[in-house]
Amino acid sequence: MESVGKNIDKVDSLALSTGRAKFTDDFPLTNPLHCKILYSPYPHAEIIDIDTSRAETINGVVDILHYKNTPSKLHTTAGQGYPEPSPYDTVLFDNKVRFTGDRVALVAAEDEDTAIQAVNEIDVQYRIVESIFDPEHSMDINSPKLHDSTRHVVIPTEYDPELNMAAAVDISIGNVEKGFIESDFITEQTYSSHFASHCAIELHSVKVYFDSSGRYVVLSSTQVPFHARRIIGKVLNIPIKSIRVIKPRIGGGFGGKQEVFLEPLAVLVAKRNKRSVRLVLTRKEVFISSRTRHPMRIKIKTGVKKESFINSFEINALMNTGAYGSHALTVLSNTGSKILPLFNKINNIKFTGRSVYTNLPIGGAYRGYGATQGYFAFCQHLDILSRKMNDDILKVFKSFHIKEGETSPVFEALGEGKEGVSQYIKSCKLSKCIDLGAREIHWYEKRNKKIKVGKTKVKGVGVSISMQGSGIPKVDMGSASMKMNEDGSFNLFVGATDLGTGSDTILSQIAAEVLDISTDNIIILSSDTDLTPFDVGAYASSTTYISGNAVKKCALKIKEQILKAGKEMLSGVLCSVENGKVIAQEGKTSVSFEEIAYYTLYSANQFQIQASASHFALESPPPFIAQFAEVDVDIHTGKIHLVKFVSAVDCGKAINPNLAEGQIEGAVVNGLSYALCEKYIFDENGKMKNPSFKNYKIFSTLDIPEIKTIIVDSEEETGPFGAKSIGEIAINGPMPSIANAVYDAVGVRIFNSPITAEKIFNKMKEKK
Amino acid sequence: MEGSFVINNQKRTFKFKSGDTLLTVLRNNDHTEVKEGGREGLCGACLVLLNGVLVNSCQVLAVSATGKNITTVKGIGTIHTPHLIQKAFVQAGAVQCGFCTPGMILATYDLLEKIPDPTEQEIKKHLDGNLCRCTGYVKIIKAVKLSSILLKENEEKGKK
Numbered sequence: 061m062e063s064v065g066k067n068i069d070k071v072d073s074l075a076l077s078t079g080r081a082k083f084t085d086d087f088p089l090t091n092p093l094h095c096k097i098l099y100s101p102y103p104h105a106e107i108i109d110i111d112t113s114r115a116e117t118i119n120g121v122v123d124i125l126h127y128k129n130t131p132s133k134l135h136t137t138a139g140q141g142y143p144e145p146s147p148y149d150t151v152l153f154d155n156k157v158r159f160t161g162d163r164v165a166l167v168a169a170e171d172e173d174t175a176i177q178a179v180n181e182i183d184v185q186y187r188i189v190e191s192i193f194d195p196e197h198s199m200d201i202n203s204p205k206l207h208d209s210t211r212h213v214v215i216p217t218e219y220d221p222e223l224n225m226a227a228a229v230d231i232s233i234g235n236v237e238k239g240f241i242e243s244d245f246i247t248e249q250t251y252s253s254h255f256a257s258h259c260a261i262e263l264h265s266v267k268v269y270f271d272s273s274g275r276y277v278v279l280s281s282t283q284v285p286f287h288a289r290r291i292i293g294k295v296l297n298i299p300i301k302s303i304r305v306i307k308p309r310i311g312g313g314f315g316g317k318q319e320v321f322l323e324p325l326a327v328l329v330a331k332r333n334k335r336s337v338r339l340v341l342t343r344k345e346v347f348i349s350s351r352t353r354h355p356m357r358i359k360i361k362t363g364v365k366k367e368s369f370i371n372s373f374e375i376n377a378l379m380n381t382g383a384y385g386s387h388a389l390t391v392l393s394n395t396g397s398k399i400l401p402l403f404n405k406i407n408n409i410k411f412t413g414r415s416v417y418t419n420l421p422i423g424g425a426y427r428g429y430g431a432t433q434g435y436f437a438f439c440q441h442l443d444i445l446s447r448k449m450n451d452d453i454l455k456v457f458k459s460f461h462i463k464e465g466e467t468s469p470v471f472e473a474l475g476e477g478k479e480g481v482s483q484y485i486k487s488c489k490l491s492k493c494i495d496l497g498a499r500e501i502h503w504y505e506k507r508n509k510k511i512k513v514g515k516t517k518v519k520g521v522g523v524s525i526s527m528q529g530s531g532i533p534k535v536d537m538g539s540a541s542m543k544m545n546e547d548g549s550f551n552l553f554v555g556a557t558d559l560g561t562g563s564d565t566i567l568s569q570i571a572a573e574v575l576d577i578s579t580d581n582i583i584i585l586s587s588d589t590d591l592t593p594f595d596v597g598a599y600a601s602s603t604t605y606i607s608g609n610a611v612k613k614c615a616l617k618i619k620e621q622i623l624k625a626g627k628e629m630l631s632g633v634l635c636s637v638e639n640g641k642v643i644a645q646e647g648k649t650s651v652s653f654e655e656i657a658y659y660t661l662y663s664a665n666q667f668q669i670q671a672s673a674s675h676f677a678l679e680s681p682p683p684f685i686a687q688f689a690e691v692d693v694d695i696h697t698g699k700i701h702l703v704k705f706v707s708a709v710d711c712g713k714a715i716n717p718n719l720a721e722g723q724i725e726g727a728v729v730n731g732l733s734y735a736l737c738e739k740y741i742f743d744e745n746g747k748m749k750n751p752s753f754k755n756y757k758i759f760s761t762l763d764i765p766e767i768k769t770i771i772v773d774s775e776e777e778t779g780p781f782g783a784k785s786i787g788e789i790a791i792n793g794p795m796p797s798i799a800n801a802v803y804d805a806v807g808v809r810i811f812n813s814p815i816t817a818e819k820i821f822n823k824m825k826e827k828k
Numbered sequence: 829m830e831g832s833f834v835i836n837n838q839k840r841t842f843k844f845k846s847g848d849t850l851l852t853v854l855r856n857n858d859h860t861e862v863k864e865g866g867r868e869g870l871c872g873a874c875l876v877l878l879n880g881v882l883v884n885s886c887q888v889l890a891v892s893a894t895g896k897n898i899t900t901v902k903g904i905g906t907i908h909t910p911h912l913i914q915k916a917f918v919q920a921g922a923v924q925c926g927f928c929t930p931g932m933i934l935a936t937y938d939l940l941e942k943i944p945d946p947t948e949q950e951i952k953k954h955l956d957g958n959l960c961r962c963t964g965y966v967k968i969i970k971a972v973k974l975s976s977i978l979l980k981e982n983e984e985k986g987k988k
């Protein structure tokens with residue numbers, strides 16, 4: 061009765077396919093207040109005064125919140141564990157606005173139209189101050205400052221609002237300067253990546269109502285129900301015991317819904333008015349006011365010795381965190397900690413990173429989390445070096461990537477905003493991934509061949525490799541509890557948050573595997589702070605590894621109790637669990653789980669078979685991936701025709717291969733879309749000019765190339781049944797692989813993303 | 829104002845405002861299986877069949893739909909009696925967050941009514957107005973192909 065490794069149907073997929081499963085905004089509320097937010101039209105301004113009297117006279121307006129009448133508790137909206145590594149630089153409403161799209165006021169009204177009307181009737185007197193849009197100049201002495209010295213950090217880390225510096229990361233191993241001197245040649249290059257929106261199809265949604273004892277029930281499209289509960293409590297000074305957060309089905313997150321920026325507003329409206337509340341953003345609001353992928357400028361300098369390859373490696377990263385420092389430290393540090401250990405044979409390493417404020421939209425968690433930005437630079441740089449050395453890049457990757465049994469000093473030096481955790485790699489099939497991916501794309505038949513396609517196109521292939529993590533070691537914790545029912549089925553309660561990723565399914569499979577029953581005997585309930593035990597939530601590729609280990613431990617405890625009861629019933633000495641039964645080995649007699657459940661619940665020495673367990677991870681085994689792009693580039697226009705994209709991934713044991721493939725395919729297409737067409741266009745006031753799917757183009761069915769996914773199973777001994785993570789890693793490769801493929805085809809490099817026909821065309825013209 | 833609609837073969841009468849879209853009226857009256865992805869007419873989450881024609885319900889004024897037949901994904905099949913297309917989406921692993929799924933299934937239903945055995949390019953063309961951010965469309969396209977096979981098998985079984 062194996063469950064793990066099988067393509068079990070996703071447990072909620074029929075309910076979703078038939079429109080029965082409910083998302084936050086699908087739950088009816090009785091007579092709710094509808095909220096609309098007023099956003100700043102200016103990138104940087106002080107609010108001299110706000111006058112709501114005209115708006116208040118509109119029939120149906122019930123409440124208006126702004127800086128004068130709301131708590132001014134400093135916090136971060138980052139939705140991380142406690143204490144958060146992001147700076148406390150945010151209040152609900154401030155008397156200063158820091159980007160075009162910053163919130164100024166909120167209207168609660170009897171209906172949505174009235175709320176919209178009232179928002180337009182609020183008079184705000186602004187005093188416009190100078191703005192800073194260029195992160196390269198944010199830290200200049202004379203640049204305008206976004207935040208004052210009341211802003212602070214709650215963990216010991218560098219933070220200087222008077223320099224617009226939201227975070228700093230500095231590590232050094234060996235001596236890069238000496239390494240450069242000893243090298244045969246130095247290569248320096250700058251790579252820049254751009255803003256992007258998560259574009260979950262479900263809009264950010266919060267609903268609040270009061271339960272029968274007057275507690276707040278918060279339905280939210282959140283990735284982090286427990287963190288949301290804590291942050292609501294702290295910001296509004298409401299006891300945790302008075303708040304229940306429930307995440308129903310959620311229409312995609314990708315990091316964007318880790319951010320806890322709407323829940324406190326909705327709860328505050330409920331608190332002030334003792335009414336239920338609905339707060340749902342529009343698509344335009346999601347674009348202009350929610351969170352983005354942090355743009356990053358990365359300079360890489362390498363010193364290469366001809367006989368031993370890279371001898372000295374220096375990264376200088378400048379991250380634009382926008383107006384607030386959400387994830388400013390950890391996305392930046394992740395760029396270092398997810399890239400540097402991959403080439404662990406380099407003796408001299410230096411990483412210098414700064415996160416800086418600008419008067420632009422706020423960065424946040426986004427699938428890939430700094431690794432995506434970093435690998436765009438790293439994998440192009442390696443392509444440049446391999447070509448300089450006249451080496452096959454695949455051979456270079458295979459020679460120098462970290463292997464099983466090896467470690468990197470970077471694991472210990474650089475963690476999630478603090479020192480990291482030392483670890484040895486126990487599973488790594490990256491070389492095999494590279495070989496299988498190369499075979500699938502026909503690498504050697506196409507690489508450097510500049511094959512002509514039709515009259516005007518030339519074919520190119522490019523490759524990238526990357527690693528991610530599986531949760532944050534010594535920080536993240538997940539837990540589970542279980543109980544047995546009369547028919548031998550089990551309720552499984554997990555704090556883990558299924559964003560559509562399928563975690564409810566794979567966690568059920570893990571429990572079923574331990575108990576040797578079919579997965580449909582597990583009834584899972586997740587993400588309800590009243591009913592399920594704690595879990596940090598869905599981020600950092602943690603759920604399969606951390607929550608999965610918690611479920612496994614919990615199910616093992618259940619198994620022990622079942623065995624004990626079964627043994628008692630069978631008077632057996634040696635018993636085992638098999639296929640939903642306890643079997644006495646000597647007499648070949650058995651009792652079913654159903655009989656055991658009836659026995660324990662009704663017959664003798666009654667008790668409930670139940671257990672709970674937590675998992676706190678001491679390490680974060682990386683998954684590995686090799687990704688290949690095949691493109692045909694038009695030599696007259698620079699237009700890229702994406703032909704094929706191959707990913708070969710080692711995610712440990714895939715608990716559910718079909719769902720794992722789905723994670724890879726989704727991340728790949730998001731990454732391709734980011735690489736080629738997604739773009740924030742700003743006017744001179746830093747206002748996004750294209751906040752709509754019409755002008756912020758994301759990939760649709762017609763845009764996708766042939767996509768091939770290869771799962772290379774490995775056995776991670778610390779993971780549940782050998783599993784590592786799969787959620788984020790596949791978004792890293794599309795952009796560098798395409799950039800490298802474009803070079804292979806037409807000999808020009810695009811160092812500033814996105815990779816557009818116009819840029820290729822101009823570079824080709826320059827070259828002529 | 830007030831208007832009647834035939835929703836999934838049931839006559840329903842609702843009160844609504846003259847400027848309300850069909851999407852708003854449906855969602856305000858328990859038909860939350862019709863999803864809202866931004867009211868731009870660009871993502872396909874709110875697709876319904878209006879007298880058999882696939883429309884983004886966020887772009888249709890409710891008043892213009894009165895008296896007409898509306899089919900939502902619940903009219904295609906329910907959890908107790910799912911349609912083969914819905915089963916195919918489950919089996920193919922085409923459902924991740926599931927927010928775009930009702931629209932995808934209606935678009936698939938419409939496609940297979942018109943072209944029972946579509947090519948990959950025909951599938952891509954027909955589903956071009958439905959955005960999905962989770963799946964990368966790979967398994968959705970697979971689900972449409974599987975739907976076509978299952979429906980054909982079912983038809984042949986019916987003939988026997």
